Amino acid sequence: MNETRWLDDEEQRAWRSFVRMTEKLNARLHRQLQTDSELSLSDFAVLVGLTDVPTESLRVSELAAALEWEKSRVSHQITRMERRGLVERVDCPNDGRSAFVNLTACGRKAIEAAAPQHVETVRTLFLDHLTRAQLKALGTIADQVLEYLDSADAS
Amino acid sequence: MNETRWLDDEEQRAWRSFVRMTEKLNARLHRQLQTDSELSLSDFAVLVGLTDVPTESLRVSELAAALEWEKSRVSHQITRMERRGLVERVDCPNDGRSAFVNLTACGRKAIEAAAPQHVETVRTLFLDHLTRAQLKALGTIADQVLEYLDSADAS
């Protein structure tokens, strides 16, 4: 059992600020979407995932892969969204186990209505406060960290 | 109704990476804490909040302020943690409405056992992949954004 290498002052401060920022940012974005468009960030993610493909339809497992969500999470989410008419499940003819998730007209309307406001909020709450250089730097940081996290996923 | 100013390529990419990183990071940290120490990040936050004061005891509202959580969230969390013996509620003698949340011996033991591993994980998953300059830059970004978010809270 080694000595713990605690965070020094700078690390402490940066890490705390970072965590606090992401939590607040997330809470704000969620709230904005919820109150303005009656969608959660999860709803939004699913709708984006579906609109991103030309058919506006994906099998549950494809959706799970695209969002990097667990299958069961997708399943629960789809169940809830189906109740609200945002998406629909359709049995797959080729594969009796599989199910398609289709975007409904209602779902398309919902995301088209929500997206502009959401983007605007991302700007107001976040992007507006960064210079281009900072944006670039942040992107690099995220990609570096993701490279590790993704590789660790694989193993 | 103005034209929506969609994100340009660089913004899109950086924002996506950032979101993806925070989600993954959060999931990993949560999982590590859960499997190694049987604590959630929320449990951990509460325990840190309590150990941060000399008395290891805070009123619910003070805890809520310290963590920037809603009172009801704190209340639910404390209820769950109390069931597991990590904290205890004690009626406040001065103020009949108020309740203290005390760290228990069990709770102190839990966080003391969990903290070193958690810090190590923060390093492995995140800090190790940043240079000092990047860490500093990230801290600055977070503080800039927080300055806005905090000011927006006040109003």
Add this chain to the structure above:
DNA sequence: ACACTTTAGATGACGTGTCAACCAAATCTG
């Protein structure tokens, strides 16, 4: 003292997320 408002906190309903168990169709293997 009495009514009015504010404050501290608890609670219930509901959406969300994870884990483990499960089911049935598909596929592989002897």
Add this chain to the structure above:
DNA sequence: CAGATTTGGTTGACACGTCATCTAAAGTGT
């Protein structure tokens, strides 16, 4: 082809978070 395994997905239990509602104690004003 029969039996085992793998794959795609669902389900139930439970932790978590938010919102709205509620209770009771404190504080306020007359």
